[in-house]
Amino acid sequence: MKVPSERKDLLRIKTILFISPILFLILLGINIVFVGSRPPQKVNQLVISSIGDASFLNPILAQDSASSEINGLVFNGLIKYDRDLQGFVGELAESWKVEEGPEPVITFFLRKDALWHDGKGFTAHDVKFTYDKIMDEKTNTVRRSSYELVKKAEVLDPYTFRVTYKQPFSPGLESWGIGIIPKHLLEKEDINTTSFNRRPIGTGPFRFLEWVTDEKIVVEANPRYFNGKPHLDRIIYRIIPEAALNEMEILTRGIDYSGVFPFEFRRMSQVPFLKTYSQPGLGYTYIGYNFKNDLFQDKRVRLAFTHAINRKEIVQYVLYGLGEVATGPFPNHLWYANPHVKPIPYDPQKARRLLAEAGWKDTDGDGILDREGKPFRFNLITNSGNDTRRDVGVLVQRQLHEIGIDVKFELYEWSVFLKNFINARHFDACILGWGLSVDPDAYEIWHSSQIEKGFNFISYKNLETDRLWEEGRREYDVEKRKQIYWRIHELMAEDQPYTFLYVPLGISGLQKKFVLVEESPSDQKIYKPIKMETAGLMYDLIKWTVPKEIVWEK
Amino acid sequence: MGSFILRRLLYTFITLIGISILSWVIIIQAPGSPIALTLDPKVSPKIIAQMEKNYDLDKPIYQQYFLWLKKLFTGKLYSFKDGRPVLEKIGERIWNTLLLNLVSILIIFSLAIPLGIFSAKRQYSFLDNLGTFGAYLGISIPSFWLAYLLILATVKLFGYPVLGMRSFVTEDFTTVEIVLDRLWHLMLPSIILAIHGMAGLSRYTRSSMLEVIRQDYIRTAKAKGLPEETVYYKHALRNALLPIITLFGFLIPGLIGGSIIMETVFAWPGIGRLAYQAVLARDYPVVMTINTITAVLVLIGNFIADILYGIVDPRIRYQ
Numbered sequence: 001m002k003v004p005s006e007r008k009d010l011l012r013i014k015t016i017l018f019i020s021p022i023l024f025l026i027l028l029g030i031n032i033v034f035v036g037s038r039p040p041q042k043v044n045q046l047v048i049s050s051i052g053d054a055s056f057l058n059p060i061l062a063q064d065s066a067s068s069e070i071n072g073l074v075f076n077g078l079i080k081y082d083r084d085l086q087g088f089v090g091e092l093a094e095s096w097k098v099e100e101g102p103e104p105v106i107t108f109f110l111r112k113d114a115l116w117h118d119g120k121g122f123t124a125h126d127v128k129f130t131y132d133k134i135m136d137e138k139t140n141t142v143r144r145s146s147y148e149l150v151k152k153a154e155v156l157d158p159y160t161f162r163v164t165y166k167q168p169f170s171p172g173l174e175s176w177g178i179g180i181i182p183k184h185l186l187e188k189e190d191i192n193t194t195s196f197n198r199r200p201i202g203t204g205p206f207r208f209l210e211w212v213t214d215e216k217i218v219v220e221a222n223p224r225y226f227n228g229k230p231h232l233d234r235i236i237y238r239i240i241p242e243a244a245l246n247e248m249e250i251l252t253r254g255i256d257y258s259g260v261f262p263f264e265f266r267r268m269s270q271v272p273f274l275k276t277y278s279q280p281g282l283g284y285t286y287i288g289y290n291f292k293n294d295l296f297q298d299k300r301v302r303l304a305f306t307h308a309i310n311r312k313e314i315v316q317y318v319l320y321g322l323g324e325v326a327t328g329p330f331p332n333h334l335w336y337a338n339p340h341v342k343p344i345p346y347d348p349q350k351a352r353r354l355l356a357e358a359g360w361k362d363t364d365g366d367g368i369l370d371r372e373g374k375p376f377r378f379n380l381i382t383n384s385g386n387d388t389r390r391d392v393g394v395l396v397q398r399q400l401h402e403i404g405i406d407v408k409f410e411l412y413e414w415s416v417f418l419k420n421f422i423n424a425r426h427f428d429a430c431i432l433g434w435g436l437s438v439d440p441d442a443y444e445i446w447h448s449s450q451i452e453k454g455f456n457f458i459s460y461k462n463l464e465t466d467r468l469w470e471e472g473r474r475e476y477d478v479e480k481r482k483q484i485y486w487r488i489h490e491l492m493a494e495d496q497p498y499t500f501l502y503v504p505l506g507i508s509g510l511q512k513k514f515v516l517v518e519e520s521p522s523d524q525k526i527y528k529p530i531k532m533e534t535a536g537l538m539y540d541l542i543k544w545t546v547p548k549e550i551v552w553e554k
Numbered sequence: 555m556g557s558f559i560l561r562r563l564l565y566t567f568i569t570l571i572g573i574s575i576l577s578w579v580i581i582i583q584a585p586g587s588p589i590a591l592t593l594d595p596k597v598s599p600k601i602i603a604q605m606e607k608n609y610d611l612d613k614p615i616y617q618q619y620f621l622w623l624k625k626l627f628t629g630k631l632y633s634f635k636d637g638r639p640v641l642e643k644i645g646e647r648i649w650n651t652l653l654l655n656l657v658s659i660l661i662i663f664s665l666a667i668p669l670g671i672f673s674a675k676r677q678y679s680f681l682d683n684l685g686t687f688g689a690y691l692g693i694s695i696p697s698f699w700l701a702y703l704l705i706l707a708t709v710k711l712f713g714y715p716v717l718g719m720r721s722f723v724t725e726d727f728t729t730v731e732i733v734l735d736r737l738w739h740l741m742l743p744s745i746i747l748a749i750h751g752m753a754g755l756s757r758y759t760r761s762s763m764l765e766v767i768r769q770d771y772i773r774t775a776k777a778k779g780l781p782e783e784t785v786y787y788k789h790a791l792r793n794a795l796l797p798i799i800t801l802f803g804f805l806i807p808g809l810i811g812g813s814i815i816m817e818t819v820f821a822w823p824g825i826g827r828l829a830y831q832a833v834l835a836r837d838y839p840v841v842m843t844i845n846t847i848t849a850v851l852v853l854i855g856n857f858i859a860d861i862l863y864g865i866v867d868p869r870i871r872y873q
Contacts, residue, residue, distance in 0.1 A: 020664030027737065043723070052831075055636040062770065063591075140608050140637070142597040192608075193637045213646055214823030216722050238722055241818045241827065245717055254715040254722075279866075311790060387841045399833075415586025418593070441716065455595045484673035 003376045040256040044546050046514065049240045049249065049258040053214050057200040059179025060134050060141050061191070064152065064355075070237060073219055074117075075179025075202035076162075078108050078127065085438050085531040086335050087478065088173065092180055092203065093161075100476055103151065104168050108176070113226050116182050117207040123158040129183035133191055140192050146175035164298045168474040171441040179204075205230045205542045214239055231517050231545035250274065250509060257514075260507040261319040274509045277532045280333045281506040285389070285433040286498035287380070287396065291459040293428050295378055300358040301445065302496040306344045306404045308351035309396055315502050322507060326500035329434075329442055333534065336440040336482055337553045338489035344496075351403050362404055368405040375407040378428035381421055384411040389431050392501065396431070422457050431501075440485045443469045446497075459499040498511045508537060517545045562860065566853045567674030573849045574842070575837040578619045581841055587611070588836040589632040603758060609634060611710050622842055635837045643828065644843060648810055650719060651817075651824035655809045657740055658747035666752040667798070670759025675786060677764065685756065701746050701819045708742060743820040755798070763794040799866050803859025807851040 054067040059075050062068050078093040090096070093108040114122040131153045133139050151166045165172060182201055189196060200208050204217035205227065220234040238255060240246045247264055248254045251271065260268050260276060269276045270535070288294035296302060314325040330337040360369040360376055371374040380396065382389045390411060395409045413419065421427045423553075435447065443450070447469050449457040465488055472484040493500075516526040527547055533539040557574050589605045606669035610621055626630040673685045710715050715721065721735050753847050755857045761777065767790050775785045814826040825844065 010783055010787055013791070015758070017668045017787075020660075021668060024661065024664065028741065030734065031738075045723075047722070061637070137604055138608065140605055142594070142601055142605070144601050144604075145596055145598040148598075192631050197637055211824075213643075214827060215718055215720075215821075234721060239823075240717060240821050242821065245819065245821070248705065248709055249715065249717060252713060252715055253716070307871075308775075319836065413585070414583075414591075419585050432593070434593075434595070444598075450774065453599050455593065529776055 017115045032167050038331050044231070045236060045496060046234075046544065047236045047238055047254070047256045048269075049246050049255040050237050051241060051246070054211075054217060054237075054267070055115075056189070056196045057208065057211070057217075058181060059305050059460075060130065060139065060143055060181060060265055061197065066237070066239075070217055070219065071179050071200075071202075072204075072449060073206040073235065074200050074204045074208055075181070076114070076204050077109070077177035077179055079173070080177050080525060081174075081438055081535055083535045083539050084335075085534050088177075088181050091177075091519060092127075093176075098476055099170065100175070102167065104165045104476070106163045106173065106176075107156075108159060108161045108163075111226060112159055114226050115226075116184075117201045118182075118185070118205055119220060120182070120184055122180070122182075122203050122314045124155040124161040125178050128153060128181045130178070130180045133181070133186070134178075136191075136214045138192075142300065143175075143178065146172065146301050159178050168476070170476045171437075171439040171473055173476075174437060174439045175428045206235060209234065222405045225542070227542065230542040232541075244372045253511070256511045257345075258509055260509045262504075262507065265322060265507055270507045271509070273512055275530075276507060276509045277533050278322065278505045278507045279534075279536070280324055280331050281435075282329065282331055282438065283433055283435040284329070284503045285392065285501045286326070287432065287460045287501065288430050288432060288498050289383065290425065290427055290429065291427060291461070291497070293378070295376070295428065296357045299495060300354045302353040302360075302499070303344070304354035304403070305400065305405075306496050306499045307344075308346045308355065308405075308501055309501070310400050311343070311501055312346065313399075314392055314395050318388055318395065319502065319504060322505040323502040325503070326503050327494045328529050329446070329498075330440060330485065330489060331436070334438070336485035336489075337476075338486035340486075341489050341493045344493070348399075348403050355403065360404075375406060376404065377408070378427045379408045379410060380431065381410045381412060381417065381427050382431040383414045383417040385414060389433075393431050424460065425457055440481070441469070443473055444505040446492075458497060462491070462497075464497075465491050510537065513546050514544050514549060516540055516543045517547075518543065559861075561734070561858055566857060570846075570849055570853060573766075574846050575619065577845045578622070579615065581838055581845075582615055582618065584836075586836050588838065591835065622839065625839070626843060626846075631839050631843065633832075633837055633840050635835050635840070640839050640843045643840065644825065644847065647823055647825050647828050650822060651810055652825065654740065654744055654747065654816075654822060654824065658744040658751070659805060659809070661748040662743060662751040662755055665748075667759050667795075668753035669756040670754070671763055671791065671794075673760045673768070675762035682791050685760075689753040689757050689804065695749075696749060698815050698819055700749070701742070701816065704742055705745065705819075714738070719822060741821055743816050747816055755801075759794065759798060762797055765792065766790045766794040769793075769842045796866055800859050800862045803855045803857075803862055806855035806858065807848060810847070810851060829838060 005388065026484060050066045050069075052064065052066050053417045054070055055064055056067050057070055057074065058536070059068075059071040062071055077093040078091060079096065080091050082089045083088075088491075092111055092114055096108045099105045099107075108127070110127070111122070114162040116122060123299045129149065133148075134141055134143050134147055147167050149169045149172060151164045153161070153163045163176075170213070176423055179202065185201055186194065186196055198211055202208075203226075205222055205225045208224045209218040209472050211217045217237040218234055221230040221232060231333065238249075240249055240255070243261060246255070247267075248256060249480055250258055250268070253273070256500045265276065286308075289302055291297060311325045315321060315325060324332050325343045327341045328337070355369060355376075358369045361371070362369050364370065366375075380393060380525060382393055383391070393409045393411075397409045400407050422430065422432075434442075444455045446454065446456060446460060446465060447454075448461040448463075448466050451459045451461065468484050468488045468491075470489070472481055475481050475484060503516075510530065516530050516532060518526045518528060520526050530537065530540075530544065556723040574677075581821065587602075587606070588609065588611075589602050608706075610618055613621070622631070626640075629639065629641065633640055633643055660805065669685060673682045676682050705716055708714075716739065719736065719739055720732075721727075721739075727735060772785060774792055775789050776782070810825055813824075814830045816822065817827040818830075829844045832844070
């Protein structure tokens, strides 16, 4: 009697032990079969990849690019830049007028047909509310600086809004492009923590549908949009935190539109169903010389450095050719960049000559230039975690060594880099980049009043450019501003307070199935290819569509 | 046993307070600030100072610590990064991490223990050597690299996306398809997470098994004529599994401690990624709360391991 029960026991133990691997294999098999029978997608939608999740779907609180991009679809500003980034066109404001004077006044005449996504009408009270919330010290917003010169903002009637400035300040106009938030929904809420920031209600072409944390954010076409319902049914932002896998998702068509890294560009441009676009970005990378260091006070030294640094080589090897050599403090392709300023050529001979004029010669024959017994030696620093800057630094180090400069190149973690070196003004030279706004005003970076606490951390002081920067931000006339900024560009190119290295190209890939649709008078749909505008590829997003016959494709 | 548990609980509590104070000091002292992470010329220093004040960052460290505690227990603790309640942020991700880890632990235990027993039974056979080789391979291959390869291979073979927790469009899916889709997305990350653990645990089982079968009582059992199988699976196995059972205690913190690398590689919305992003953004409330939760779980895990020892092994007595 005892033996069979022993056997049963044994069998039980063995079953428990070995059944689980078998179950596991069965599950695996079911899954693989399922994958073969996946259904095709049937919606007219655009899937965009984003490397990070959004933070605030509230335009006055958002700082990161993912949030800003979605806010741009859900919310409208009063005005926005035109497709050439030169002037403005109305969004929530039908028109506006600027009265210049010692205290300029801007009056916005608002649209009467704009509706919030919940059906309530949009009025000037919403604009005033948005402004008040930005100015409220309790609001955790970094946008306040742009409005500090506003003297007062008033609602004249439900469709007229007026701003008075304390002094002429033309870059201020740009700041009214900020998304307007609804007063009726946020009045009684704590703006910093309200659930509105995750379920936004705006006036824009797309209304918010769903946000699954760290996975996706979905917006759908707003049928009552004042400029017409968008042709796409919806837009999905997928969060793909890893760049290499992003590429794979593009290849399996899990993503329709995505930014592309320079190293991926060649591969991406060979994908048959993908079209790649490129455009100079709003910013540049530079080497900043600390003027508090005697080494860099001499203009000839700075000029010699720029001559000695082969920026074409840097663009070719570090950016895979996807960039332009910078000529001054503005991106090359916009109206305020002076087209007559040519890049300083690579010329190590001239660099040596200039340094010799400044008294730097190799007297002891060790290959390093010296003056009064001191060798030309300095520290070049940048932040770690940015491979492009690291590679630039290594090339610069080698190129400067060729003309007899001994450069020590160091990398620091970003917050240490900022706190101990940049903000402490404690460095010789640094590699950094500026991302700029569309308005050319860069007073905070260059004016000598900004040496102490602002962003002029290289302590650059030039009375003539100081005056021009001041003038530029007081002038409202675009033609006159252009003259001012062209002059600044010339002066800066001559003075070389930075070695302006390059303007990187922004590259993106979009599936070819997307087209622009335009309705002809006879109600016929005309499809056109999507093209890159100065203001970006997505400028005409509400006209994008996937033509019917392609929508159903598997 | 009762007084032992009480004493242990007290120590655990004191340790917890120590851990939270220490990690608070370390986090606050790390360079960097949650405000103005980039150099933006349009953000003036004045505004940064105002925001620091809004976040209480201008107060002394000890005051900030008590404020954090107070806010945590009154439910008013908000993330700096997106203004959402910290517990809500952690809550919505904890299940994702739990699911992934649970599945991978299931795989580990269901495959590794049979594998270990099998290897021990046929020590130095070809299959045992193969197992040893496989285990060392599993331990030494970097999991992110293996993940890339597996993802590439899967995508090439099936052309079906593997990233994330589920397909991003599932409206026209039936319920069965939704479940299968979730399983499909679980498969790769859990297998990769399991490989490392499996390699370790199968070795552990093998050596534990080998140790037990050399014991006198096993020889006695064999000598009195019990069938080989019975000796092996009934008498030896039970004793060999004793140390492995206590491993369950240590698994508890591992269950919610997300894997930063796997979660990033597979775009899995879990705790590991949340913690990592919070550290990068100097989102102190989130970092601190995750730290504390992890500490609590580690302590609970140790506690349970201690108790389990006593339950499964009658030789151990608590005073």
